[in-house]
Amino acid sequence: MSKLAVSILMSAATLANPTTPKTMSFDASAFVTIDNQIRVSVSKTAEVPVEIVLRNAENQVIFRQDISKKEAKYAVKLNVNELADGKYELEVKSNEGSIRKQLNLSTRPVAQTTRIVAMQ
Numbered sequence: 780m781s782k783l784a785v786s787i788l789m790s791a792a793t794l795a796n797p798t799t800p801k802t803m804s805f806d807a808s809a810f811v812t813i814d815n816q817i818r819v820s821v822s823k824t825a826e827v828p829v830e831i832v833l834r835n836a837e838n839q840v841i842f843r844q845d846i847s848k849k850e851a852k853y854a855v856k857l858n859v860n861e862l863a864d865g866k867y868e869l870e871v872k873s874n875e876g877s878i879r880k881q882l883n884l885s886t887r888p889v890a891q892t893t894r895i896v897a898m899q
Contacts, residue, residue, distance in 0.1 A: 805829050807871035807878045817857040829873045836866045
């Protein structure tokens with residue numbers, strides 16, 4: 780059985796007031812790899828600390844990584860095979876704002892092939 784991570788495309792949409800959009804000094808992207816890991820990349824244009832947080836549906840922190848203000852680029856792969864099926868939230872944030880994306884983990888059902896042998 781393998782975990783299947785879905786709905787994990789991120790864009791630089793902040794959770795600030797949508798009528799007053801603000802440009803942040805970092806950008807983040809995330810996607811699911813072929814081996815069902817989540818790859819998160821952060822690129823910064825200014826020296827600001829950034830934090831990556833993965834939370835479950837109960838808002839418990841599953842993963843947290845601080846990126847120092849000196850690191851201009853950062854990438855990490857999150858292995859989600861040991862996590863329970865359900866909804867999670869991935870957030871990349873700084874003091875300027877945050878980028879959030881919801882994702883859903885589900886276990887792919889095991890397909891069993893039924894084979895019939897007939898002899899005459």
